[in-house]
Amino acid sequence: MSSSKKIRVLVAKPGLDGHDRGAKIVARALRDAGMEVIYTGLRQTPEMVVRAALDEGVQCIGLSILSGAHNALFPKIMELLKAEGVKDVLVVGGGIIPEDDIPGLKEAGIGEIFGPGTPLDEIVEYIRNNVKF
C-alpha cells in the first residue's frame, strides 16, 4: 500500500434533490478501487463544490444530480473552477440526465456522463484512465 499518487475524488450533490443512494454507491466503489473519496453531502451550491474541490486538491469531481438542474449547475461549476484557477480536474456526472443534454454538457467541459445502470467498474476505469496529476 504505497502512499504516492493516490487519486482523490470529490463526490458532490449539487442542487436540491435529496437522492443520495447513487452517489454513496459510487463513493463506495471508488473507495474499494483504492481512491480517496470526499463526499460533500446534499444541497451543495456550485461555490461549495468548487471550494471543496480546491481545498482538497482532488483530481476528479463526480457530480450527482437527479433534479433536472444539470444544464444550469454543471456549466456554472465549470465556470467557477476556471475562475478559481483550478486546472486539470476531471469532471464527470451521473444521475438523471437525458441523452440529448450530454453533448452540451461535454462542450461545457464535462468528461463523461454515467447514467443509471452504468457498471461501476466502467466508472472506475474511466477515472483511472483520464485523471491528470
Next chain:
Amino acid sequence: MSVADLVEGVLSQKRLYLARLISMIEDEDSLALEALSQLYKHTGKGHIIGVTGPPGSGKSSLVTRLTAEFRKRSKTIGIICVDPSSPFTGGALLGDRIRMQEHSLDDEVYVRSMGTRGHLGGLSRATSNAVRAIDAFGKEIIFVETVGTGQSEVEVIDVAHTVIVTDVPGSGDDIQAIKAGIMEIADIFVVNKSDLAGAEKKVTEINAMLDIDPRERAWRPPVLLTNSRKGDGISELVDAILAHLKYLKESGDMQKKGLQRSRDELQELMKYKLTQELSIKLQGKPEYEKAIKLIAKRETDPYTVAEKLIAEFLFSESR
C-alpha cells in the same frame, strides 16, 4: 509549480497553493520538502489543537462548533481531519468534511481531509508536514482531528499543543478509565452527547481517575460536558482551550515541548535520509543479495551482515 511559486503562494495566503503543497506533501514529492524548508521559519505561530476519541463520539461536530465559536472571536482556522485508509485496497471514504458544511464558504476556514494511507497511531505520515504548511499559511487555530481511536493511538500528542480527548456516555466503567494510553494524553476531557444517559456518571469516573493520579501535575485536565448537536458547553470548552494555552506559555511547557519536538523532528528526518541513502547505495549491489541468501542458509547472521554493510557502504565513499 516551482518551489518559489509554492512558497510565495502560501505566504501570500493563496488557497490554491496551500492545497497544492499539501497534495505534494502527501505524494512525498521532494519539492514539497524544499518548500517546507523555506517555509519553516514562518511556522510556530498557530495553536494546534488535537481532537481524538472513539469513533462516533462527535469529534467532527465538536470541531465544527469550536470553529464557529473561535470565528466569533475572530480567529482564522485550519482543520485537518484524518480517516482510515482500507488495509485491503488503500482507498478511503473521507467523511468528516461533510459535518462542517456551515463553514464551507468562510474564507478564513481551510479544511483538508486525509487518509491514514497505512500509517498507524491515529494520523497519517503526512499530517505533521501538512500542519506545518497550514501554520506557515497563517492560520491561528489549527485543529487536527484523528481517526476514531481506541486505547493506544496516541500519536496526536506529537503534533498538538492541546489535546482534547472525547468520549460518550455509557461506554466502559471506572476500570476502563484508569487504563493506560489515551486516557493519559488529555489536556481536556470532553464527554459529548450529554443528553444520553450516564453522562454525569462518566464525568465522575474520569474525575475519580484524575483524583487518584499520583503524579504532581500543574495542569489538571478539566472534564467538560458538551452536546455538539445543540451547541451546549462549547463556549466553556473554548475557554478551557485558551486557559490551557495560557498555562503552556506561563509554565514554560510550551518552550520545553518545542525543544523536544525539534529534537524529534530532526532525528526523524535524519533516520529517513540515512535509510534512503543506504538503499540507494545498496541498490543492485551483488554483495547485498548474496548476503541475504547466506543469512537464509544460516551461513552467516543478519547482525554481522548489517554491521559490515553499513561500515562498507554508508561510511565509505560512494561507488
